[in-house]
Amino acid sequence: MIVQKYGGTSVGTAARIRRVSRRIAKTVKSGEQVVAVVSAMGNTTDRLIALARSVNPEPPARELDMLVANGETITAPLVAMCLQGMGVPAVSLSGLQAGVQTSAHHSRARIHAIKPDRILELLREGKVAVVAGFQGVTEDLEVTTLGRGGSDTTAVALAAALKADVCEIFTDVDGIFTADPRIVKSARKLTHIRYDEMLELAAVGARVMHPRAVEIGELYGVPIHVRSSFHDGVGTMIVAKVPMEDRQRVRGIAQETNVAKITVVGVADRPGVAAAIFEPLGKAGISVDVIVQNIGRSGRTDLTFSVAESDLKAAEKLVKAAAKTVGATRVASAGGIAKLSIVGTGMLGMPGIAGRMFRALADAGINIEMISTSEIRITCLVARDQVDKGVRVLHKTFELDRD
């Protein structure tokens, strides 16, 4: 049994829906049971949101969910009827009909459970279930949407609930690469990658899959196959264990260019100051990323952290207000930053990786502004206009072009 997820670009036009349907039909003819999870066609979601804003500049979340959920419930029957036209029995299901039960957090609902009875019945009858992704219902049958990465999440969660053999994520790239192929010509497609590596890569800029869906895959042990919707070639398998020879090394490089930094200068070095600054940001839904606190001099310190550059204006306003209350000297900010990260479980217990990274960047004349690490990731903040060069340098340094 296979769960296949087709994103908005893959189903963006009638011609593309026919192509997706042919692909599903082919999988069915190879003897598989197929559950297809589909997104809204092309820019449908954006168009619905624009329509909402034209009647209410701040559309309430419950009604916005009711509205945008139509995007996916338009695609699903189109794919099902296209399949039927090709002689493949198929039935479309809304989130409700597919048994996707969620929390009541509109626009960012969490899947609580999936009751797949209806889907299992369809599969037993030899039919393809075409499920509207990105949506579910609460206990009270209120329509919810899952937020970013929603359709991926629906697909992986369904694969978990159905105990499917694999969840295939069809996308416009060929798989997960050692680095962005647009930046590094010699970037290599990985045949396998671990869930935790994929999570780290996704967190620091790799956009192929949303970390949320990867987490569910890890939790329930669902193998995820990220592959191209444009051809039949295999992509990258996201799994718990990668083959032996792929372990002891850096696995991938990611970059994220939408980064800015804010420095609160002359903060009193006492408890509660960081909370006073970061709490308002959290309430406003602004994610703070790398945080560095300089060593204090005479009881005062500088606090620097990064935010998405698109959040900079809003963040600055909140931080300036907070800075006043804690008696900071001033607030400085700068855009034009980028994150440059290396990821790999092979880094665990391999001393010297960080040193090699910093040395390679220094030799290339790239200044490191901030550093942040996890067990399997090292991230450096660098000037944005140097990040592509940095990606290429690190790709070469860690020999990622070699198989």
Place this chain on the structure above:
Amino acid sequence: MIVQKYGGTSVGTAARIRRVSRRIAKTVKSGEQVVAVVSAMGNTTDRLIALARSVNPEPPARELDMLVANGETITAPLVAMCLQGMGVPAVSLSGLQAGVQTSAHHSRARIHAIKPDRILELLREGKVAVVAGFQGVTEDLEVTTLGRGGSDTTAVALAAALKADVCEIFTDVDGIFTADPRIVKSARKLTHIRYDEMLELAAVGARVMHPRAVEIGELYGVPIHVRSSFHDGVGTMIVAKVPMEDRQRVRGIAQETNVAKITVVGVADRPGVAAAIFEPLGKAGISVDVIVQNIGRSGRTDLTFSVAESDLKAAEKLVKAAAKTVGATRVASAGGIAKLSIVGTGMLGMPGIAGRMFRALADAGINIEMISTSEIRITCLVARDQVDKGVRVLHKTFELDRD
């Protein structure tokens, strides 16, 4: 408590949705509890059907229902969020959430029952319920659509279930007229009309309301107010009893121009012949209207009937096949016909109405090809290019321009 129904034209753009919302807000501020039933925006349904045909020339009814139901579930949250933006608490409901239970006849489902618990709860909380018209669900939560006149039917059925004081149908005309105002300048808007008169008028060409919704109104005694969505003026009340002085007369004139006739010449005058001809038409979903059988000579007769001109080609093919099996001489057909009808409960027991009608048409040089009557209606088939003249002549003959 008022149920208001807004059709596709009334909610066709964001600006019109704002206007509809202002109207609902005004009704709420006047102290009424309001349930608004909305159709799909403008030509959304047609666009969805075209999209369906582009992936499957004969889209299966179950999937087509899943698809087109999105039209109404897009409008409903838009109206609800617009109302909220105006400070009027409102919640949108799909057919399922509104408790509209239907038969499983996709694309032409019948409403079995409405469980209005959720709506009543919203009204108790002082909120407007904005219900997606035209749709419902089966016991198995399969999405259905109600077919022609669906949103009107939802509105009147909801009004019945909620025991609302009135069901207001907002439309692009000012109400029900004694004749089509585009044809008869002196046509008069009726303040009241009986359910049965409205049914007859709708059946013979008046397009303002679908007979199906009128039937439910009659069955449950729901007063229906047909009024303009463009201004506040009162329209026409459809009720069980009209004021005394409005009774004893012809009430309205309707015309229908999409008419053709088929004649089966030389049919054997024996049982079973009519069935052999009309059964295949019924199976093909082709409605046969006026039927006339000439007096037979030497055991043979001619059978003439009317069909919609848009059905003529398909009907002719079926009739020719059937005519062979019953040994008819030949089949003739002609388009370019129109129906011209007078309607009014006042005709009951008033001899001479038919005579006056035929005389007036004869004096105007209009030839009557066929005649059909009910208790409260007389219909003549005439040449299409004479029907407008006929409407004007009859409007004058029966003094419909006088109050």
